[in-house]
Amino acid sequence: MENRVELGQAKQRCIFAMLAVSANEAVMPDELIDWTWGADPPQSARNMVHSYISRLRGALEGADGGKGATLRRRHGGYVLEVEADSVDLHRFRRIVASARAAGPDTRTAVRLFREALGIWRGRPLAGVVGEWAARTRRLLERERLSALVECHEGELRLGCRIALLDELYSLADQHPDNELVIRNLMTALHRFGRRAEAVEAYEALRRRLADQLGVDPAHQTKALHARILRADPHFGTAGSHADAPPTVPRQLPRGIRCVGREQELAMFDGFVTADDGRPVTRVIEGPPGIGKTALAVQWAHRVAHRFPDGQIFVALHGSSIGVRHACAHLAGRAPARHVPAEPVRGVRTAAPSRERIPSGEDVLRFVLRSLGVTVPRGETDVAAFGREVLKDLRVLVFLDDLASPEQLEVLLPGPSAGALLVTTRNADRLAGIGPLRTVALRELSVQQSQRVLAGILGEHRVDAEPGAVSRIIELCRGTPLALSVAAEQALVRPWLPLADLAATMAARGR
Incomplete structure (x- = not known):
């Protein structure tokens, strides 16, 4: 029999929810104030928090003598001490972690995912209002969606039941622009011989992404669509969904022969790892028009065979015409044609743009998308996720005209079996972020x-x-x-x- 506890007014319930989400961890008073009142708290906020905590402590002690959950002061903050599994969120996370650790044991993973999803009842943080509650609710719903998608992928590997198809249709209606959801729906439809519906699901996704975001579906989604169109005989049986061949991007621009740069090309060939074993980032530095990109492209084409997992080109336009072209490139749209400024006397160069510079995460997401990998919606550490994906790949990532050190730093330490190649006008700003080997280009004789x-x-x-x-x-x-x-x-x-x-x-x- 459940022992219900009256938690009091709205803000008091909100503070309890914050402590429960961070159960057994100290939450500082300033955090509680910021989360409860936002940027403009009342002067008495700290006293009000103390009062709410006292009332909550009394309510918990009155419910069962303090045996189930206890509010304590620790390390300058407040802690809700409670058995972790008594909080649905933490039990859910523990079981999902076990499911993901099951590895190739798909049947066990699916069973655990279903057990975790069964804990989910109704809307998260129901009855709690405010900006913190709304933001946390969105994050928790994404966390649930990520687990549900992984569960569906496992069930598709084991076989397909009609009830799963109904569940996928319902989920696709709720998340029509989520490629992971639509891919699972396409796979299930194909399994049941409904190829036309699978193709229509893809087309609806493609139109929606183009209209709303100006991007195309990921390579992995396109590859699945192609297999369905050609009725791949090895696709549609249990296990095949997970065995789709990985995407191998070949994005290098057309190369031209660089005259007078033979020595620089030879220097690049020798840079592999630093003394501590970390992969070295190759950097080409020089003033505008000196041929940095041309040299990098020529070297990349010459060694492309060393990187069978792909060559990824990221045009960042960091020092020439601003970032509109870079943002369009990273989003998958075709930017307006760019004619490089001519460093010839009497010709003006374009003024730099003041638009937002693409972040390191923008760059990382583009690289992963090029490999057919979509960052899960619930992923909180995109950089760590990216490092895990890239670490053993034999892939070349070419960052052309770097706009900020962060765009490189997010990819470090880089693929251990691959290479990072960068062009920039100023390599000094990259000092200290990793082992670099820099070739400085000068004027031709x-x-x-x-x-x-x-x-x-x-x-x-x-x-x-x-x-x-x-x-x-x-x-x-x-x-x-x-x-x-x-x-x-x-x-x-x-x-x-x-x-x-x-x-x-x-x-x-x-």
Whole structure:
């Protein structure tokens, strides 16, 4: 027989809920004040908290002599001392942890997940109001959803029953944009021979993501859709849902040959691990237009075979045109076309954007999504989750034009069997966040610059006007991008003397 305890008015019930959620852990008075009243608490808030605690302590002691739950003062805070399993939330979490630890024993995992989900009765924190309660309620509901999705995945591996299909349909109605839920529904529909409905579920998800978020479904969802479309004979039997081949991203931009950078390429080949065994991050540093991205792309293509689990390209535009392009890239949308600023005299460069810089978590989620991995909704430590996914993969992650150190730091220590490659204008800001091997690019020599122009225009045209070529090289200051732009202007105008091009460039620089 349950012994009900009267917890008093709304704020007193809220404080009890906070202590129960953090059962057997000290909660500081300032935390209780912030969670209860928000940013503008009354001056008497601390006294009111003390009064609420006293009343709650009396109510608990009066219920059963204090044998079930006790409120104590500890380490400057308040602790609800209680047997952990007597709080439904903590019992739920303990059983879910056991289910996840079951490993390949899917049947045991499913049984434990169902036991944990059976604890869930009604709405979390029912009767508790306020911002803290609403935020915590959302987090707890996501935690339950994550366990339910894992339970469904296990049940699909064991086989599919019609009751599970009904449950998946109901869950998909509640969470129509959750790819994990929709993937399970697609799998179940296919198992029952309802392939057309499985395809329609995918199309509905694809349209919703495009309309609401401007993104495409994850690679793993697309791969499942493709298997259903082609009626894969190995898909649809028990166990196959978990055996889908992993996504292998091949995202490197088209490479071009870098003239005069043979030594730098050779230097990169030798950087593998630091003295303490941690993987080394390769960094290319240099001013704008110096060829950082071109060199990185060339090296990445040359060693792509070393990274059979994939090559991931993350364009961050950290120092050139702001972050709108980076945000669009990370979200899976196509940004507006970007023409790099020309470091040639007389040509203005774009002013930097003041928009929000994509966070390290944005970058990490993009990398994981590229691998077909979706961060569970209930995951509270995305960085730790990402490290676990990446740690043993032979994958190359290329962060182009880094916008902030955090975008690299969140990926560290990096894949132990893979590599991190970074381009930046200033490597000094990366000091201290991990073992780095930096190659600093400088201007090309006159001879190297001539080779760049000859590679685009042909040796005959370059040899025909040595004075004009020298003037063009001087105006471009040995910058590969400027040399390439100048050469392309001459290439599309084969009748134009190089001396005229040099004069035009000089006039712009005045």
